[in-house]
Amino acid sequence: MSERQMMKGSVALAEGAVAAGCRYYFGYPITPQNDIPEYLSVRLAEVDGVFIQAESEIASINMLLGAAAAGARAMTSSSGPGISLMQEGLSYMAGSELPGLAVNITRIGPGLGGIAPSQGDYFQATRGGGHGDYHVIVLAPNSVQEMYDLTIKAFELADKYRNPALILADAILGQMKEPVLLHDAPQRVPGKEWALKGAPVGLPTKRIKSLYLKDDEMEKHNWHLFRKYSQMREEDTMVEADLDEGMEVLLVSFGSCSRMVQSAVRMARDRGLKVGYIRPISLFPFPGDALREASEKAGKVLTVEMNTGQMWDDVRLNLAPGCSARLLARPGGGIPTPGQILEEAEKMIKAGDEVAKSIC
Amino acid sequence: MYYDVILSGFGGQGILLIGDLLAHAAMLEGLHVTWMPSYGVEMRGGAANCTVVISSEKIGSPITDEPCGLIAMSNPSLLKFQGKVKKEGLMVVNTSLVDSQLIERGDLGTVPLPANEIAYQEVGEHKMANIVMLGAFLAGSGVVSMEKVEETVDSFFEGGKRKNIPLMVKALRRGFQHQKEGMEHAG
Numbered sequence: 001m002s003e004r005q006m007m008k009g010s011v012a013l014a015e016g017a018v019a020a021g022c023r024y025y026f027g028y029p030i031t032p033q034n035d036i037p038e039y040l041s042v043r044l045a046e047v048d049g050v051f052i053q054a055e056s057e058i059a060s061i062n063m064l065l066g067a068a069a070a071g072a073r074a075m076t077s078s079s080g081p082g083i084s085l086m087q088e089g090l091s092y093m094a095g096s097e098l099p100g101l102a103v104n105i106t107r108i109g110p111g112l113g114g115i116a117p118s119q120g121d122y123f124q125a126t127r128g129g130g131h132g133d134y135h136v137i138v139l140a141p142n143s144v145q146e147m148y149d150l151t152i153k154a155f156e157l158a159d160k161y162r163n164p165a166l167i168l169a170d171a172i173l174g175q176m177k178e179p180v181l182l183h184d185a186p187q188r189v190p191g192k193e194w195a196l197k198g199a200p201v202g203l204p205t206k207r208i209k210s211l212y213l214k215d216d217e218m219e220k221h222n223w224h225l226f227r228k229y230s231q232m233r234e235e236d237t238m239v240e241a242d243l244d245e246g247m248e249v250l251l252v253s254f255g256s257c258s259r260m261v262q263s264a265v266r267m268a269r270d271r272g273l274k275v276g277y278i279r280p281i282s283l284f285p286f287p288g289d290a291l292r293e294a295s296e297k298a299g300k301v302l303t304v305e306m307n308t309g310q311m312w313d314d315v316r317l318n319l320a321p322g323c324s325a326r327l328l329a330r331p332g333g334g335i336p337t338p339g340q341i342l343e344e345a346e347k348m349i350k351a352g353d354e355v356a357k358s359i360c
Numbered sequence: 361m362y363y364d365v366i367l368s369g370f371g372g373q374g375i376l377l378i379g380d381l382l383a384h385a386a387m388l389e390g391l392h393v394t395w396m397p398s399y400g401v402e403m404r405g406g407a408a409n410c411t412v413v414i415s416s417e418k419i420g421s422p423i424t425d426e427p428c429g430l431i432a433m434s435n436p437s438l439l440k441f442q443g444k445v446k447k448e449g450l451m452v453v454n455t456s457l458v459d460s461q462l463i464e465r466g467d468l469g470t471v472p473l474p475a476n477e478i479a480y481q482e483v484g485e486h487k488m489a490n491i492v493m494l495g496a497f498l499a500g501s502g503v504v505s506m507e508k509v510e511e512t513v514d515s516f517f518e519g520g521k522r523k524n525i526p527l528m529v530k531a532l533r534r535g536f537q538h539q540k541e542g543m544e545h546a547g
Contacts, residue, residue, distance in 0.1 A: 006384050006395065032399060115399075176422050177380070177395040179387045263420030337425055 016151030061089030071195025095210025116333030369433025471542030495535025
């Protein structure tokens with residue numbers, strides 16, 4: 001497995017799941033993520049796994065909950081509307097502290113929207129998405145290689161924290177082919193002494209639940225979950241940064257959009273402009289500290305997103321004091337071109353601080 | 361080194377396949393490469409296209425507004441993309457199906473390439489028109505070597521499809537030769 005091979009993002013993600021030891025898939029079809037179940041319906045059979053096309057997304061997420069409760073590495077995948085239907089189950093999984101992977105190859109929304117690439121599900125992914133006081137771990141790949149690598153990582157983090165994880169990608173990443181290096185992933189599956197596997201008579205009863213009715217019980221539970229999220233911030237924040245000595249503007253983006261930004265950065269540097277680039281890979285936990293440090297050096301920050309401005313909120317929460325910030329936003333299937341990004345970056349470099357503080 | 365190309369035509373013409381072969385060959389050359397298809401409500405007879413980006417450096421955007429090259433196998437695809445091709449870029453047009461009068465980019469010195477006739481009369485298999493186009497593109501762009509594409513063709517197909525490999529190689533070489541001769545003729 002040491003040779004590069006051309007692979008679709010969705011297929012690389014599915015291979016990553018198999019490499020991570022995932023043997024259970026439950027899902028319901030929706031464009032543009034159907035390549036994942038199509039591939040796994042064949043692939044899982046080869047490794048004695050279980051593939052179930054469920055009757056709905058709600059059934060899928062609850063099958064995932066059940067498999068996770070029994071201690072298995074398991075996953076589901078869908079696109080925006082289907083992920084919305086799964087939110088109740090994800091909330092129950094977070095409350096019950098069950099690890100598992102959900103993949104969102106997004107569509108445009110709201111509603112049935114469209115199937116073009118979009119980053120409109122950032123809020124849904126990073127704010128928990130369902131009811132209650134919780135978060136899921138959110139990883140955002142920007143290449144086919146990362147579709148593979150981060151899927152393995154997502155399973156590891158889900159098990160480490162006993163918390164659901166989500167891969168947030170779009171059709172660019174799902175449909176694109178790039179060379180990928182598959183590797184024999186070390187399967188770091190921790191012992192799951194809490195899993196419900198059927199206890200022999202005489203052993204204490206185990207229980208997995210998200211209902212806590214006694215006085216103070218739920219408050220304690222919420223603080224326990226909160227401490228896990230704090231630990232995630234401390235230990236498992238992921239970020240890619242390509243900073244430039246004396247940079248005059250810092251570009252921030254995630255996922256597929258960051259590929260356009262990378263092209264813009266190259267164009268800018270060819271013109272002699274001092275431009276830095278930072279990409280949150282974990283969207284929750286958000287790499288606030290790395291952003292704060294980088295923004296302090298740059299002074300000016302341009303956020304580029306394929307929505308009307310969602311990560312933009314997290315960026316502004318984490319800027320160094322006194323930074324100017326601008327947003328280049330393209331919702332509804334619009335893709336910011338490298339030329340457009342370069343133009344905005346140049347505008348920002350030329351503008352005085354006062355002008356640059358305005359928000360587009 | 362950087363090269364991006366849009367490959368376009370009708371669904372069913374094998375557009376995505378020749379993009380795939382090109383991308384795969386670029387990988388064998390040790391280059392960075394992306395292959396991005398149009399996707400969604402596609403069907404046989406509808407529009408189909410894909411973008412291949414090849415570079416010696418890490419690739420940012422896998423899509424392009426201003427491609428170095430265009431392969432057009434149908435009238436609608438020529439009309440949609442010819443205006444975007446870079447100045448002094450390359451356009452390979454299947455003149456068996458595309459009305460030559462629709463070619464507006466005089467600056468590109470496009471070689472007329474009746475790919476369906478070449479496939480049928482010279483290769484002996486009309487289904488190889490897409491491979492003829494790819495061969496012509498290789499001659500025009502020089503972006504990957506014929507050798508690597510032939511190596512790709514040999515490793516790409518399994519089972520019954522392997523019987524077509526000699527015809528594919530022939531189609532690649534015929535397309536290559538037509539383009540080369542056409543370019544020499546044009547000076």
